[in-house]
Amino acid sequence: MTDIRITEVPKEAGFGDYFALLKPRVMSLVVFTALVGLLVAPATVHPMIALTGILFIALGAGASGALNMWWDADIDRVMKRTRNRPVPAGVVQPGEALGLGLALSGIAVVMLGLATNLFAAGLLAFTIFFYAVVYSMWLKRTTPQNIVIGGAAGAFPPMIGWAVATGGVSLESLFMFALIFMWTPPHFWSLALFMKSDYSDAGVPMLTVTHGRRVTRGHVLAYALLLAPLAVAGAFTGIGGPLYLVVALALNGWLLRGAVRIWRRDEAEAEADRYRVEKGFFRFSLYYLFLHFGAILAEAALKPYGLGGW
Amino acid sequence: MTIRAEHEMHRRRLGRNVGLGVTLAAFILVVFGLTVAKVSQLGERGAFAHAPPGVVAR
Numbered sequence: 001m002t003d004i005r006i007t008e009v010p011k012e013a014g015f016g017d018y019f020a021l022l023k024p025r026v027m028s029l030v031v032f033t034a035l036v037g038l039l040v041a042p043a044t045v046h047p048m049i050a051l052t053g054i055l056f057i058a059l060g061a062g063a064s065g066a067l068n069m070w071w072d073a074d075i076d077r078v079m080k081r082t083r084n085r086p087v088p089a090g091v092v093q094p095g096e097a098l099g100l101g102l103a104l105s106g107i108a109v110v111m112l113g114l115a116t117n118l119f120a121a122g123l124l125a126f127t128i129f130f131y132a133v134v135y136s137m138w139l140k141r142t143t144p145q146n147i148v149i150g151g152a153a154g155a156f157p158p159m160i161g162w163a164v165a166t167g168g169v170s171l172e173s174l175f176m177f178a179l180i181f182m183w184t185p186p187h188f189w190s191l192a193l194f195m196k197s198d199y200s201d202a203g204v205p206m207l208t209v210t211h212g213r214r215v216t217r218g219h220v221l222a223y224a225l226l227l228a229p230l231a232v233a234g235a236f237t238g239i240g241g242p243l244y245l246v247v248a249l250a251l252n253g254w255l256l257r258g259a260v261r262i263w264r265r266d267e268a269e270a271e272a273d274r275y276r277v278e279k280g281f282f283r284f285s286l287y288y289l290f291l292h293f294g295a296i297l298a299e300a301a302l303k304p305y306g307l308g309g310w
Numbered sequence: 311m312t313i314r315a316e317h318e319m320h321r322r323r324l325g326r327n328v329g330l331g332v333t334l335a336a337f338i339l340v341v342f343g344l345t346v347a348k349v350s351q352l353g354e355r356g357a358f359a360h361a362p363p364g365v366v367a368r
Contacts, residue, residue, distance in 0.1 A: 014322040015329030048347035115344055
């Protein structure tokens with residue numbers, strides 16, 4: 001008699017699984033902010049060179065996402081929000097994620113250097129290093145200030161876009177960096193407030209885990225108080241103008257109102273309405289950043305008609 | 311006799327191969343487009359910078 005043994009065929013990754021390693025949603029934010037940085041810079045770039053620049057900035061961001069998924073596979077497996085990512089789900093092997101991340105990092109940096117300039121390529125290389133090594137490997141598991149310092153990685157793309165066009169740094173590109181840098185902590189801490197046990201289960205020292213929710217609520221308010229004047233002051237830089245000022249005043253008024261509401265609430269209140277205010281603040285913070293950069297872009301688009309800027 | 315049954319694994323492999331093919335084709339197009347853009351940006355002097363003096367004039 002012949003025994004037939006049916007063994008489970010190992011899961012085989014499709015193209016989409018490898019693409020998911022690049023964190024497409026994060027990439028979309030990178031593409032948008034880098035594009036704004038490039039378009040508002042006071043220099044004209046050939047459309048093909050601009051397209052190539054944005055493409056390889058996005059690829060570099062995706063590569064750092066793949067390296068992050070390789071390194072964080074153990075904690076991604078524990079957290080509900082991330083357990084279906086390709087590596088913890090067992091669809092893509094960790095070594096494949098590492099290989100893809102390293103290869104794409106190299107391609108992105110070299111191609112950006114060849115297409116645009118060495119300064120932009122160097123800035124992209126530093127961004128990948130900062131996200132993969134400084135944030136993922138070092139800060140994320142050691143300090144509750146992880147997202148404060150790590151937020152710099154997400155803040156570099158508009159600076160790189162600006163560098164693609166001008167080959168350097170300016171007050172305006174530093175402002176765009178600062179805007180994302182200061183926006184990151186309240187954005188992520190509002191998420192941590194309603195993700196409940198995810199971070200503590202994974203042993204990630206988010207502020208909610210190490211210092212409690214009361215302190216986190218205070219930090220959301222403190223960073224909102226620092227962010228609001230900075231965002232409004234951007235209206236008076238070379239990339240700001242009356243339209244940006246109106247948008248920034250409205251959005252920052254809303255931001256402060258949301259942050260004060262979060263600060264005033266206690267856990268019992270938040271539990272009672274299932275973190276409605278915190279979830280609303282998190283959603284709003286996404287529009288907040290998008291609309292600020294949209295207003296910066298609108299100012300640049302209006303300039304040829306004598307309407308943008310002061 | 312050939313085995314004709316198609317497993318889901320084969321579909322995934324096909325998808326992966328097609329995806330990689332399209333990506334490589336797109337990469338070639340980008341490099342080609344970039345080359346055209348870079349060359350078109352060079353002035354006559356830049357384009358013939360490698361040639362000995364006088365060659366362009368003749």
